Amino acid sequence: MRGSARIRVADLLTDPLLDGAVTLAGHGGLERPVTDVSRYTATGREPGAAGQGTAGPAAGGEADAAGEPEPPGVEGHLLVCDDTQVTPPHRLDALVRGAQEAGAAALLVAAGRTRPLLSGMRLADRLGIPLLWLERAEPATLLFELGVRIRAHELTRARTVLALVRQLTAKKTGRDILAAAERILAVPLSLVTSDGTPILGEPVTVPPGLRLDLPVPQSAAHLLVHPVHDQEGNRAAAWLAITLERADADRTETLGVALAVAEPFVRSWLTGQRARAGRDAVFQTGLLAEIMAARDTVSRDVVENALSLGWRLQDWHAGIHLTMENSRAREDRDSVLGQHRDGLARHGVHTVAVVDRGDGWALWTSGELEPRPEEARQLLRALRVVITGLPRSWGLVAGIGRARLGPGGLAETLTEARDAASLARSHAFRPAVEHADELGVARLLATWQRSEVTRAFAETALAPLRDREHAHLLDTLRTFLESGGSAVATAQTLGVHRNTVGARVRQIRERLGVDLDDPSQRLALQMACRALDAHS
Secondary structure (H helix, E strand, C coil): CCCCCEEEHHHHHHHHHHHCCEEEECHCCCCCCEEEEEECCCCCECCCCCCCCCCCCCCCCCEEECCEECCCCCCCCEEEEEEHHHCCCHHHHHHHHHHHCCCCCEEEECCCCCCCCCCHHHHHHCCCCEEEEEEEHHHHHHHHHHHHHHHHHHHHHHHHHEEEEEEECCCCCCHHHHHHHHHHHHHCEEEEECCCEECEEEECCCCCCCCCCCCCEEEEECCCHHHHHHHCCEEEEEEEEEEECCCCHHHHHHHHHHHHHHHHHHHHHHHHHHHHHHHHHHHHHHHHHHHHHHHHHHCCCHHHHHHHHCCCCCCEEEEEEECCCCCCHHHHHHHHHHHHHHHHHCCCCCCCEEECCCCEEEEEEEECCCCCHHHHHHHHHHHHHHHHCCHHHHHHEEEECCCCHHHHHHHHHHHHHHHHHHHHCCCCCCCCCEEEHHHHHHHHHHHHHCCHHHHHHHHHHHHCCHHHHHHHHHHHHHHHHHCHHHHHHHHHHHHHCHHHHHHHHHHHHHHHHHCCHHHHHEEEEEHHHHHHHCCC
């Protein structure tokens, strides 16, 4: 039985068997189908793993007893020869010409240190037959392995599964599991969340056609994904993903089976990690509760336990309290909190820990020196930018406490941060982030915006924008003012282009007849917008 024509020369070049092979010439023939593999000798053709026939690929073949020329019998084959057949180098010309005339798919030279002459490569280019070069290969072994790959797909798949099981059984960490699978499969492998964020490996771009809300294996162009199920088995805790440059149908199927084999090993590791994280989370929550209760009278045991976690209680601390209003976001808390911390880190803000406090999560920064006032502003700005860049549907709300010293200071700044988050949650505008330094001003503004005088002013001043046709302009004005007049931040929050914001602001100026560059008018309009929200 002949091999499947689904496999092409370019497909074989992505297979682990030909790892290190280079295409020296004949790139135009890489899409030729490969039906079998044969050894190309000086006198004729030897069959590969299951090949038949003995005719050589030279033009015209050999004559049989009846005097009729025998067919070459290598049409569509990958012909393999060793370095002795290209020594001296000029012999390659005859090999290339003979392979092309016999209808071979490609010529593979399993060579030592021999290098081909330019004439041989030019001939391969002119004839359009791929000339592949692979060092350190043993031709006999290569023939057998390629024969299995081309002609016996089920055997290749079974050997891959066996190799995976043998290797993965001894691996204890997720990184080791993925590294071992990558070595066997010769493809990049990642463990990602449903939006492609990496847990291990590289990030993955999830094409629109994939439904990662459905915990079933899926594929799209250049991507295979397989769910890593949670303990209940009814949803995906993560996804194993393979990014492919190209692969034939048989190799794609083998890789899909390989992901299914690797999944239980990854699931076991991930379950263990989450169990340990859960125990650590309970420990951290209890420890922080002791610090919040004892403040500056914390015991030596508490200090030692804090140091074991990397918490330097004697430092200066600035607390953050973060909440999520979306229940689905809370289910994926590890991913959400991880992206939030990573975003802060990209802005130079490195948090010590994330501790569950029941109504939200406590984060804080620590340092030996008292933070300068501009550092507090940097933290507020970074937090607003990060929350603006994350999905609005998550409903992230944050509060920031003042910088405080020592364990008692940590308790105070986290208390202030929680109060600031409560005030931020009451706002209709986003990003909802407040700083404890602004609480007094915020409460004063809240009193003003609830007054009947402010309400009357708001209805009059904003009347040109309050009809349904111009509701988008009112929303833009509100966001623009709350973003400090930043067109970039406004565009990010609204999910529109910056030029769209500019055009809308010009319309707002014309309809309201106001100068938005005047701080007094901006403040008055901001209070008017808040007053409308407070009475709606």
